[in-house]
Amino acid sequence: MRRALELGLALVLFSALSAAWSWPLASDPWGLDIALQMDSPNTLGLAAAVAEAEDPLHPDRLAWPWGQNLVRGDSFVYFALARLLAGGPPAMPLALCILAGPVISALAAESVSRRLGTAFPWSLLAGVGYGFSGLQATAVLEGYGFNLLNPWLPWMVGAALLASGPEGRLRDAGLAAAMWLLCVLTSAYAGIGASLLLLALVGGGVLRHRQLPRAAALMLGLVLVLGLGWTAFFLSAPEDGRRAVPDLATSAAMMRTGSAHLGTLLWRTPSVDLAMHSQGTLLSSLALALASLGALLRPPEGSRRLLGGGLLLVMLSLGNELALWGTDRGIPWLLAPLAELGAGAWLRFPERLLHPASLALALLAARCLSEIAASRRAGALLLLGAGVVEAMAIVGLPGRVGHRPWAPPTAYASAPQGRAVLDLWPRYFGRNDVHETRLSRRAVGYSAFHKRPVFSNALNVSNVEDGRAPMSDWLLDRASEGRAAQDDQTRAELEALGVGAVAVHMDLFTATQQAELSAGLDRLFGPPTARSSDHGERIWLWTVSEAPLAGAREDRVAVWQRLQAEVR
Amino acid sequence: MSAPSQTLLFHVAGPMDGEIAEVNLLWSRLGEEREVRLSDDGLIDGDIPWDGVWTGVDVGPPVREVQARVLVSDLDGTPHQVFWGTVAVADARSAVIAWQLKTTQDPQEPWGAQLVTAAWPGSAILIPEAASIYIGAAWTGLCFVIVASFVHVARRTGVGW
Numbered sequence: 001m002r003r004a005l006e007l008g009l010a011l012v013l014f015s016a017l018s019a020a021w022s023w024p025l026a027s028d029p030w031g032l033d034i035a036l037q038m039d040s041p042n043t044l045g046l047a048a049a050v051a052e053a054e055d056p057l058h059p060d061r062l063a064w065p066w067g068q069n070l071v072r073g074d075s076f077v078y079f080a081l082a083r084l085l086a087g088g089p090p091a092m093p094l095a096l097c098i099l100a101g102p103v104i105s106a107l108a109a110e111s112v113s114r115r116l117g118t119a120f121p122w123s124l125l126a127g128v129g130y131g132f133s134g135l136q137a138t139a140v141l142e143g144y145g146f147n148l149l150n151p152w153l154p155w156m157v158g159a160a161l162l163a164s165g166p167e168g169r170l171r172d173a174g175l176a177a178a179m180w181l182l183c184v185l186t187s188a189y190a191g192i193g194a195s196l197l198l199l200a201l202v203g204g205g206v207l208r209h210r211q212l213p214r215a216a217a218l219m220l221g222l223v224l225v226l227g228l229g230w231t232a233f234f235l236s237a238p239e240d241g242r243r244a245v246p247d248l249a250t251s252a253a254m255m256r257t258g259s260a261h262l263g264t265l266l267w268r269t270p271s272v273d274l275a276m277h278s279q280g281t282l283l284s285s286l287a288l289a290l291a292s293l294g295a296l297l298r299p300p301e302g303s304r305r306l307l308g309g310g311l312l313l314v315m316l317s318l319g320n321e322l323a324l325w326g327t328d329r330g331i332p333w334l335l336a337p338l339a340e341l342g343a344g345a346w347l348r349f350p351e352r353l354l355h356p357a358s359l360a361l362a363l364l365a366a367r368c369l370s371e372i373a374a375s376r377r378a379g380a381l382l383l384l385g386a387g388v389v390e391a392m393a394i395v396g397l398p399g400r401v402g403h404r405p406w407a408p409p410t411a412y413a414s415a416p417q418g419r420a421v422l423d424l425w426p427r428y429f430g431r432n433d434v435h436e437t438r439l440s441r442r443a444v445g446y447s448a449f450h451k452r453p454v455f456s457n458a459l460n461v462s463n464v465e466d467g468r469a470p471m472s473d474w475l476l477d478r479a480s481e482g483r484a485a486q487d488d489q490t491r492a493e494l495e496a497l498g499v500g501a502v503a504v505h506m507d508l509f510t511a512t513q514q515a516e517l518s519a520g521l522d523r524l525f526g527p528p529t530a531r532s533s534d535h536g537e538r539i540w541l542w543t544v545s546e547a548p549l550a551g552a553r554e555d556r557v558a559v560w561q562r563l564q565a566e567v568r
Numbered sequence: 569m570s571a572p573s574q575t576l577l578f579h580v581a582g583p584m585d586g587e588i589a590e591v592n593l594l595w596s597r598l599g600e601e602r603e604v605r606l607s608d609d610g611l612i613d614g615d616i617p618w619d620g621v622w623t624g625v626d627v628g629p630p631v632r633e634v635q636a637r638v639l640v641s642d643l644d645g646t647p648h649q650v651f652w653g654t655v656a657v658a659d660a661r662s663a664v665i666a667w668q669l670k671t672t673q674d675p676q677e678p679w680g681a682q683l684v685t686a687a688w689p690g691s692a693i694l695i696p697e698a699a700s701i702y703i704g705a706a707w708t709g710l711c712f713v714i715v716a717s718f719v720h721v722a723r724r725t726g727v728g729w
Contacts, residue, residue, distance in 0.1 A: 036658050267704025269697040270685035285708035289715040296719055372718045375725040379718050386711070394707055402658030404632065428654075435633075435654050442632075507596055507635060508654065533598040536632035536660060 006120045010110050014103040014127055021132055021391065022098050022140060023398045029099060030089035033143075033445075034401040036273055038438040040094070040143025041445020042458045044406065046073065047082035048090040048448030049458070056083060062444060063467060064420040064453040065498055065556035071237035073459060076185040078146035090448040091406050094145045101148030106131025108151030109359060112158035113366045117300045122370040122380060125287075125387045129362025130154065132391040134268075134281035135354045141278035141400060144187075147352075152182035153194055153359055160198055160219065161302040164205035168215030177222035184230055189352035193313060197356040198223065200309030201302070208305075251344030252320055255335060258349035259319025261326055273400055279326075281395050282354050283314065286387055287365040294368025303364060310360030317357065319350040404536070411539040412450035412503060414530035416546040419500025420453040424472050424517075425508045439505070440466055452500065467560070470567045475502065477567075479520030487524055495545045496559045501529070506538040572660065574630035579666040579687035580606055580622045580638060580650075582679075590641040591622040595634055602626055621687045630660035638667060640679055650681035 019026040025034045033040050045061075049068065053059035056079060062068035073079060082093045106127030113126035131148075139147040156179035163172035180198060184191030202220060206212050246254065260282050264272060268280020291307060320339035323330025335350055365387075373380035392398065415421050423443045428435040440456040447454045455468035477483060478490040502521060506514055518540070521528075525542040532539050582588050591606040606624035610617030638651040650669060657663045667681040 038656075263701065266708050267701055269700040271697055274683065274685045281704070285704075285711045286715070289708075289711040293712070293715050293719045297722055368715075368719070372722050375722045376718055379714075379721075383715070383718070386714075390707070394704070404658065404660050432653060435656070438656060507598065507631070508633070511596075533629070536630050536657075538598045 007107075009121075010107060010124060010127065011103070013124065014106045014131060017128070017132060017388065017391065018099055018102045021102065021137075021397050022401070024401075024403065025095060025098055029095040030091045031405055031407065033091075033404045033406050034098070034140065035143035036141040036278055036400060036402045037143055038434075038441050040145070040441075041443075041448075042441045043078075043143050043145060044091055044094050045441075045444035045446075045448045046070075046458050047078065047093040048451075050079045051082040051086035051090075051093075052451075060553070061447055061451075061453045063457040064455050065553060065560050066467070067553065068458055069237060070459070071234060074144075074187045075146040077149070077182065078186075081146075081149075097145035097149045098140055101145065101150070102131040102136060104131075104149060104151050105136075105154070108154040109362060112154040113363050115158050116161070116302065116363060116367060118363075118366045118370045119373070122373055122384065123366050125290075125369050125384055126362045126366035128387045128391055129284050129287045129365055130359045132395070133284060133355075133358040133362070134395045135283075135352065135358060137395045137397040137400070138278050138280075138282065138351075140397060141273065141402075147187055147190065147355070150183065150186050150190055150355070152179040152186065153190065153197075153356055154363075155179045156183060156194055157197065157201070157306075157356075157359065157363070160201050161305075162215075163219045164202045164213060164216040165301065166209060166213060168213045170215055170218055173215040173219035173222065176219050177226060180223050181226045181230070184227075187352075189349060190355060192347070193353045193356040195223070195227075196313060196316070196353065197309045197360065200312055201305050204305030204308060205302075246342070246345050248340060248342055251342045252336075252339040253344070254348045255320045255339045255344040255350065256323075257326060258351055259321070259326075259335075260314075260317040260351040260354060261323050261328075261330075262318070263324045264326075265314070265318075268396075278400070279351055282317070282351055283358060284361065284365075284387070284390055285394070286383065286390050287358065287361040290365035290368040290383070291361040294364055294371065297368060297371045300367060303367065306360040306364055310357045310364070313353045313357035313360070317350050317353040320344075406445065406449065407535050408446035408449045409532045409535045409537050409539040411530040411532035411541040412446060412452070414541055414543070415450065415452050415501035415503070416543060417452065417500075418549050419545065420455065420498050421447075421450070422455060422471060422475065422494075422499050422502050422544075423468065423505065424475065424502060425505040426513070427469065427473065436466075436469065439508075440468060443468070453498070467564075470564050471560075474563050474567045476517070479517060479524060481516075481520070484523060490524060491544070493559060493563060495547065496551070496556065497563070498549055498551075498556050499544045500546065501544055502542045504540045504542075506540055572630055573627055574657075574660055575662040576626045576631075576634065576657070577662070577664045578604055578606060578624045578626070579664065580640070580669060580681065581666065581684075581687035582620050582622065582640070582669040583671075587642060588622070588640055589643050589645060590639075590647075591624075592639045592641075592647070593624060593636055594639065595626075595636040597626065597628045597631055600628070602628075631657060632660075633657055634665060636665075638681055640669065640681075642678070648677055648679055650679045651683075655683065 049059035049061040050056045057070045058067045060067045085092050109130035110123045110127035113123040136148050156176050159172045159176035163176050180194050183194035202216050264280045265283050266285050272280035318333050320336040321330035322333040369380050425439050443454045443456045444458045455471050457466045460466045521542045528540045529543040530541045578593050580591050593604040604624040604626050606622035608622045612623045615623040634655045639647040640650050641647045666684050666687040668684045669679045672680050
């Protein structure tokens with residue numbers, strides 16, 4: 001009864017904190033995008049495409065005409081949630097991850113904290129430190145809400161500590177391995193972080209007890225088998241489903257961008273939200289202080305392993321260069337050999353290894369708080385309050401979020417159903433190519449609502465992998481005055497490609513470009529079918545074909561390849 | 569119900585020595601050409617007069633980005649284009665878009681502009697950045713001092729090793 005009451009109190013506290021932390025999302029959960037960076041429309045569009053696809057691992061709606069191969073999609077847990085919520089508002093899976101994810105994750109951390117001997121209410125600090133960490137805030141601001149729903153990691157740690165102890169049971173081993181797999185299926189980084197933490201916990205146990213208990217050996221064996229199975233699944237993806245391999249210099253630069261830095265580990269500046277993936281205040285100062293100084297008090301079984309594993313992950317999160325800021329050149333660091341081997345595209349965000357680190361530190365912090373409470377209860381309450389203040393004010397998420405409606409411009413509603421929409425905007429090069437990525441993501445997000453296929457690739461890391469830009473170049477060329485003789489051929493090729501409409505993002509073109517482009521598209525398709533100036537953009541839409549889609553995917557891919565060759 | 573409206577506050581921070589006669593921002597809000605004349609006379613709410621931060625406001629239907637040209641005129645009245653490009657706007661209600669002028673070695677184009685999170689008087693891009701670091705470092709220090717004192721007390725009362 002008492003435990004149920006405490007659980008209820010924890011649920012109320014975490015829910016209230018979540019609503020305030022991600023405010024104003026709770027005021028309009030299905031209609032509002034609160035991310036600051038560019039990736040949230042992608043996350044939304046992927047869920048919608050998966051939810052409504054015949055083949056959830058290859059939805060047709062994205063990366064037209066190929067369809068989006070999702071074997072290397074990041075979060076299969078998120079895709080499963082999207083399928084489960086199919087039929088609901090398109091933003092429902094993402095909004096639930098952001099609103100309920102931290103609550104569920106925090107409750108899991110709190111329950112594991114109690115299992116480690118931390119008394120209530122001090123165990124709440126473990127929940128706050130893990131569920132509402134700075135890295136979780138970065139996931140909200142970047143638009144990767146599925147990272148917030150990860151109760152598997154605390155449950156894995158709880159079971160792994162039991163399994164690697166002298167009285168470990170086979171049931172604990174199985175549970176830890178199952179939770180590890182769910183971490184892998186939540187995101188690749190969650191899986192890598194969970195693996196490293198698991199190794200630290202088991203390795204530390206072996207060093208301490210001078211033996212590998214049967215349950216721990218079984219756990220490692222299960223993890224190995226599951227890991228091999230997952231790798232085989234990943235490698236089953238065709239070449240186009242895998243990530244492009246960059247040159248070594250790009251690999252190092254990619255990893256450097258996604259690494260934590262000395263200046264962003266505990267602190268942040270306004271610039272991190274302008275130009276640095278919102279990476280700041282990644283680790284809690286309070287949790288770090290309590291976890292490290294708490295080692296001076298009576299540490300329970302497993303504490304040193306948690307601290308060692310947590311600090312190791314903090315070291316690794318600093319990536320391939322130890323630098324004060326992302327813009328500085330630092331000294332070579334632990335992951336430099338991996339970057340030099342070209343692994344920067346696969347381990348692009350070492351900062352995300354801080355997710356398990358924040359859990360380890362939060363569990364230890366709560367334990368230390370519990371010890372402090374034995375002698376200074378008022379002081380412990382003060383520190384518990386400071387944990388909440390840190391999540392709200394130092395991480396500062398409510399003051400950093402964006403506020404954009406998801407709804408797309410109304411012109412898209414006039415595009416023929418069943419056929420693709422080709423979005424046109426100017427090409428951005430060099431330092432401005434971030435706009436190309438941002439607009440491509442937005443097109444994916446719009447598709448969740450207008451429900452027509454789009455050419456943008458929702459998993460592209462670089463614009464090189466995106467199929468929309470070359471198609472846009474091709475059509476801009478064909479719309480030019482000198483190509484008027486090929487108008488019939490252009491229309492036939494677009495028809496064969498399955499294009500139903502062309503949507504021009506007018507305000508991004510100069511006045512001269514707008515006039516030339518409108519004239520060319522009028523010549524090709526007649527006057528625009530729809531024009532809208534709402535939801536933040538001016539869209540002019542030309543209908544290409546309303547005929548029902550005919551032919552197979554392979555036929556359209558063949559047309560696409562021929563046109564791509566023409567552009568190149 | 570009235571149509572949604574978005575307030576965009578533009579800042580351009582330049583030198584405080586009066587080298588600038590005029591700052592203008594040209595852009596199109598959903599197809600409607602706009603010219604925003606920025607001022608530094610304190611007449612716009614929140615603007616501090618003559619501090620080198622030029623301020624302008626534009627109110628209208630929400631946009632997701634601003635494709636803008638920023639023109640700075642010197643004391644001879646010659647306009648210099650210091651920025652031309654796209655700026656994403658993350659808030660459909662209101663947003664601040666700020667640039668910091670930088671002097672160049674080119675006598676024809678004496679200024680360039682860099683997007684910043686907040687404009688500050690003078691040429692001090694780093695002031696708001698540094699202030700945030702001081703606050704963060706103070707918080708970390710405070711956490712360690714308070715926790716250390718409690719841990720010390722706990723050890724004296726027999727909780728520690």
